[in-house]
Amino acid sequence: MSKEKIKISEAMWDFMPPEYQDMVDRATYGNNQRSWKDIGSSKELIEQHSLCAGCPESIAFRYILASLPNPEDTVMVGSTGCTSLVFPHVAIQNIHSLFGNQNAIASGLKRALKVRFPDKIKDVVVLAGDGATVDIGLDMTMQSWFRGEMFTTICFDNELYANTGGQESGLMQKGFVSKMAPVGKLFEKVRLPEIAFESGCHYVACLTVSKPNRVEKVIRNAVLVAREFGPTYVQLYTPCILEIGKQSMEGLDEMKDAEAIGQRFVAKEYMTDNVKAFLKEQDAKDKAAKKAAKAAAAAAK
Amino acid sequence: MSGYQVKPGPEAFLPPSASSMGIVLPDPGEGHIEGRIVPEDEAYELAARKFLEAKVPTLFPGPLVLWHWNDNAAEKAKAIKRLAEAIPARIIPMADYRPKYPKIIPEVEINPNHPNLTIWHNKIDACIFIGVHCHQANLALKIIRGGTSCYTMAMCAQAGHEDACLSFRDASVAKIDKLTETVLRLKKEGVKSQGDEFKQFRNNYTVSYKPSYE
Amino acid sequence: MNKKVDFENRRILGSKHLKIGETSRYHKDQVYTDPHEIFFEAETKPSFVTGSEVIRDALKRASLDCFVAYPITPQSEAAALVGELFAEGYLGEYFRGESEFAVMGQCAGASFGGARTSTTTAGPGTMRAMENFPMWAGSRLPIQITVTCRGINSPLSIQPDTLEIYYLLETGMMVWHAESAQDLFDFILKGIIVAEQPDVHVPIAVCCDGFFVTHTKDTVNLPPEHMVLPPYDPYRSPVPCMDMECPPVRMMRDPFIMKSNYIHYATHASWQQEVHAAVDRSRKHANAILDGLIETENLDCEILLVSSGTAVSQGREAIRLLGKEGIDVGLVKIKTLRPFPKEEVLEATKNAKHIIVPEFNVTGWMAREIKSIIPNNERVMEGPHVCGGMTMPSEVIVEEIKKHLGLAKKSD
Numbered sequence: 001m002s003k004e005k006i007k008i009s010e011a012m013w014d015f016m017p018p019e020y021q022d023m024v025d026r027a028t029y030g031n032n033q034r035s036w037k038d039i040g041s042s043k044e045l046i047e048q049h050s051l052c053a054g055c056p057e058s059i060a061f062r063y064i065l066a067s068l069p070n071p072e073d074t075v076m077v078g079s080t081g082c083t084s085l086v087f088p089h090v091a092i093q094n095i096h097s098l099f100g101n102q103n104a105i106a107s108g109l110k111r112a113l114k115v116r117f118p119d120k121i122k123d124v125v126v127l128a129g130d131g132a133t134v135d136i137g138l139d140m141t142m143q144s145w146f147r148g149e150m151f152t153t154i155c156f157d158n159e160l161y162a163n164t165g166g167q168e169s170g171l172m173q174k175g176f177v178s179k180m181a182p183v184g185k186l187f188e189k190v191r192l193p194e195i196a197f198e199s200g201c202h203y204v205a206c207l208t209v210s211k212p213n214r215v216e217k218v219i220r221n222a223v224l225v226a227r228e229f230g231p232t233y234v235q236l237y238t239p240c241i242l243e244i245g246k247q248s249m250e251g252l253d254e255m256k257d258a259e260a261i262g263q264r265f266v267a268k269e270y271m272t273d274n275v276k277a278f279l280k281e282q283d284a285k286d287k288a289a290k291k292a293a294k295a296a297a298a299a300a301k
Numbered sequence: 302m303s304g305y306q307v308k309p310g311p312e313a314f315l316p317p318s319a320s321s322m323g324i325v326l327p328d329p330g331e332g333h334i335e336g337r338i339v340p341e342d343e344a345y346e347l348a349a350r351k352f353l354e355a356k357v358p359t360l361f362p363g364p365l366v367l368w369h370w371n372d373n374a375a376e377k378a379k380a381i382k383r384l385a386e387a388i389p390a391r392i393i394p395m396a397d398y399r400p401k402y403p404k405i406i407p408e409v410e411i412n413p414n415h416p417n418l419t420i421w422h423n424k425i426d427a428c429i430f431i432g433v434h435c436h437q438a439n440l441a442l443k444i445i446r447g448g449t450s451c452y453t454m455a456m457c458a459q460a461g462h463e464d465a466c467l468s469f470r471d472a473s474v475a476k477i478d479k480l481t482e483t484v485l486r487l488k489k490e491g492v493k494s495q496g497d498e499f500k501q502f503r504n505n506y507t508v509s510y511k512p513s514y515e
Numbered sequence: 516m517n518k519k520v521d522f523e524n525r526r527i528l529g530s531k532h533l534k535i536g537e538t539s540r541y542h543k544d545q546v547y548t549d550p551h552e553i554f555f556e557a558e559t560k561p562s563f564v565t566g567s568e569v570i571r572d573a574l575k576r577a578s579l580d581c582f583v584a585y586p587i588t589p590q591s592e593a594a595a596l597v598g599e600l601f602a603e604g605y606l607g608e609y610f611r612g613e614s615e616f617a618v619m620g621q622c623a624g625a626s627f628g629g630a631r632t633s634t635t636t637a638g639p640g641t642m643r644a645m646e647n648f649p650m651w652a653g654s655r656l657p658i659q660i661t662v663t664c665r666g667i668n669s670p671l672s673i674q675p676d677t678l679e680i681y682y683l684l685e686t687g688m689m690v691w692h693a694e695s696a697q698d699l700f701d702f703i704l705k706g707i708i709v710a711e712q713p714d715v716h717v718p719i720a721v722c723c724d725g726f727f728v729t730h731t732k733d734t735v736n737l738p739p740e741h742m743v744l745p746p747y748d749p750y751r752s753p754v755p756c757m758d759m760e761c762p763p764v765r766m767m768r769d770p771f772i773m774k775s776n777y778i779h780y781a782t783h784a785s786w787q788q789e790v791h792a793a794v795d796r797s798r799k800h801a802n803a804i805l806d807g808l809i810e811t812e813n814l815d816c817e818i819l820l821v822s823s824g825t826a827v828s829q830g831r832e833a834i835r836l837l838g839k840e841g842i843d844v845g846l847v848k849i850k851t852l853r854p855f856p857k858e859e860v861l862e863a864t865k866n867a868k869h870i871i872v873p874e875f876n877v878t879g880w881m882a883r884e885i886k887s888i889i890p891n892n893e894r895v896m897e898g899p900h901v902c903g904g905m906t907m908p909s910e911v912i913v914e915e916i917k918k919h920l921g922l923a924k925k926s927d
Contacts, residue, residue: 001370001761001764005369005760006368006764007368008367009366009367009369009374009375009377010375010378011375011379011381011382012362012367012378012381012392012394015362015393015409015501015502016367016394016396017396017406017409017410020396023765047765048401049402050402072759072764074759075628075757075759077624085771087767087770088399088400088771089399089402089765090765091764091765093755093757093758093759093764093767093768094757094766094767094768095627095757095767095768095769096767096768096769096770096771097620097623097624097654098620098646098650101616101617101647104612104616104617104618104621104623104624105620105621105623107612107620107621107624108581108583108621108623108624108625108626108627108628108630108632109624109625109627109628109757110624110628111581111608111610111624112580112581112608112624112625112626112627112628112629113628113758114608115580115581115607115608115630116628116629116630116758117758122759139613139614139617140613140620143613147610315784315785315788317788318788318789318791318795319792320792320793320795320796321788321791321795325798325799326714326799364755364762365761365762368762370762396765397763398766399765399767400770400771400772413782414772414778414779414782415778415779415782417778418778434753434754434755435714435753435754436655436716436753436754436789437754439753439785439789439792440785440786440789443785443788443789444781444782447781447785459714459753460713460714460796461714464792
């Protein structure tokens with residue numbers, strides 16, 4: 001839907017609660033310069049959430065929503081878990097469905113939108129936890145990549161089942177002691193980024209959410225590449241501070257530690273040569289657009 | 302024949318859906334009153350009277366009219382405002398359907414997941430839903446019937462609502478205006494609004510309304 | 516009911532669609548046609564086809580936006596034939612999923628996105644997909660699924676058996692049971708129209724007995740190929756379509772409404788009631804479009820045979836054989852299992868002394884359904900039952916009825 005269609009009927013404006021008036025006046029729908037830097041100065045697409053205080057997932061969610069290139073024409077698919085407590089408050093239409101079938105839902109959804117709106121860009125973005133992506137839903141995750149489905153899969157990797165109380169998951173690191181891993185996890189963390197690239201993803205990134213500009217970059221890349229080439233995958237470390245015994249203020253430090261040299265979340269990207277060339281071109285365009293916008297702003301002053 | 306009637310509650314801890322009790326929706330040109338299928342004109346007449354009899358008549362516009370997603374929606378919104386002014390009635394919006402955290406502010410909004418809170422808080426005794434998606438309208442109507450004594454009405458753009466005490470189908474600007482005209486005609490005929498004086502909450506300010514007894 | 520269904524006034528069923536008369540967006544030779552005309556007025560042509568071909572022939576006229584396929588006997592042929600339709604340009608999208616669980620998710624995704632969606636499955640596929648069906652219903656997705664029933668338990672059987680239908684009954688979907696290939700054709704197209712009514716808008720399972728219907732040839736009267744159903748209009752849906760083209764945009768289609776307090780549990784309860792209410796609302800539409808939820812013959816007989824699916828066909832022959840012996844038996848064919856035609860069955864069976872319920876499954880769920888709603892339910896004779904692919908010869912039904920009446924010859 002164009003930004004112009006996200007507006008309140010004039011006769012009803014006065015009666016609408018202020019958060020909706022704000023959404024129309026100050027959200028960044030239709031702004032091709034939108035960025036994580038808008039957080040704090042514009043209306044965010046996430047209204048509120050019930051995640052734990054200091055949860056890195058909540059900030060990751062906000063960065064992602066601020067980074068989507070086309071929120072007014074994006075539909076998101078979630079899955080059961082902590083994210084599904086946030087999704088009702090996100091001002092982008094979204095679907096929960098079942099636990100683990102998110103990439104199946106997204107496959108049908110993306111194809112339906114393509115059939116219904118052949119001349120319009122409609123982005124589909126999956127956002128689910130590691131249990132949904134790698135364990136119960138791995139079949140559907142990978143099959144959507146094999147089929148070359150044109151959407152982005154984002155995995156919030158908190159290395160366990162957070163919403164059910166901290167049980168072992170496939171992305172948990174080896175040796176970690178948790179519920180259902182009473183003597184420590186006995187096998188290695190599943191290498192999904194590498195599997196994703198081998199399975200047909202055209203762009204793969206794995207990183208923590210300690211640096212918003214990096215998150216913005218990979219999300220934007222992933223969505224743009226999914227439009228043009230095929231499936232893309234982004235894995236973000238969003239530690240569950242509650243279940244790994246950290247304090248509310250320790251999320252950022254945990255992520256910084258995990259991305260240090262030699263640790264398991266050193267930022268990495270995989271992409272095909274075609275995608276590399278495409279993104280380079282895209283970067284040049286973005287820079288030119290930013291420069292033009294700056295110049296226009298200066299001229300206006 | 303089922304003897305079930307769709308009356309104001311409080312009906313039960315969990316009232317049955319009217320449909321499961323054999324209540325069938327009206328066909329085009331018909332309305333529905335408490336389980337009876339009636340000519341639409343009868344529904345206009347009773348709806349107008351219910352609003353004028355009420356102490357706290359209230360309109361609940363939903364997303365399909367609150368949001369200007371097409372020109373018809375914006376026109377329906379204007380028609381709703383005309384209806385509110387004719388009665389006069391409060392307007393309390395149902396802007397979307399999410400279960401809100403940590404709670405709603407019942408003076409200014411209604412939510413399909415716990416509409417009874419808005420009814421109780423404002424002591425609403427007659428209401429109409431306009432522009433709410435049918436599924437969410439039915440949730441709200443049934444919860445209100447279950448736990449409150451409010452007389453519920455629905456102006457549905459599709460097939461109508463048997464879970465409301467009174468419902469119209471195929472709502473349009475013309476139909477909303479016809480209800481407004483019926484209210485104005487009854488007033489002219491001497492039916493007085495029994496509404497309490499009220500403050501219409503509007504964003505950050507309020508407007509006082511004194512029902513006209515002319 | 517507060518109002519009797521007007522059987523004459525069938526035009527309420529989607530006949531005012533704006534696109535009627537326009538060329539189909541998928542195939543230039545097809546025209547969006549008033550369903551009333553397709554179902555009741557068009558000149559039909561008899562074709563001698565298999566049930567699988569009938570599924571194709573129905574979907575060819577369905578203005579289908581999306582079909583998701585997966586192989587499982589006995590529906591594989593039908594799903595592949597629909598693929599040929601896609602290749603010929605009769606539908607918007609078609610692909611093979613990776614399992615029935617995934618296929619039903621893919622169908623849901625397409626339907627959430629406003630596409631008219633269909634699939635087919637059978638037996639173990641139905642069971643594997645089961646978690647999806649209450650999700651479809653709870654999300655108010657009007658997906659059409661054709662279920663070609665077969666055995667579900669170990670040891671494996673690909674043969675006809677209707678036990679899987681029992682598992683579908685409380686999912687919140689409409690469940691119709693076709694007796695013949697003609698029923699299958701009609702129920703698929705009519706089911707789509709009923710399922711998409713804004714006051715109904717729940718999925719529909721059209722069940723048929725595998726092999727008996729899918730793999731045998733029968734004469735089916737088909738309306739002209741150029742007549743197709745008007746397209747689905749997702750903006751009349753009772754819930755917002757997930758395409759970012761309609762309000763509200765702050766919308767999770769299936770939000771968590773189960774915060775830990777009473778009122779949210781009541782919301783979930785009301786949501787469940789609303790889904791089943793929607794199935795109940797389909798009575799009005801199905802009644803008109805199917806000419807009643809049941810079909811009856813000779814209700815004045817003391818003995819009535821009541822069933823659904825091909826058990827009815829076998830029953831018809833048994834009735835003929837018994838008639839030759841001077842034993843008159845009436846018939847009640849149940850077309851819609853959900854909504855269950857409670858009033859109709861009560862009325863039809865009120866004078867019967869013996870109610871015979873033959874079934875193609877081991878447990879006899881249809882007999883239980885009937886027993887649970889009629890007075891003096893000792894009148895119900897459960898059976899004969901066959902399962903696992905066994906046929907039910909009409910002579911067996913005859914013999915069982917006679918035994919029940921105390922008329923059977925003692926075996927040598």
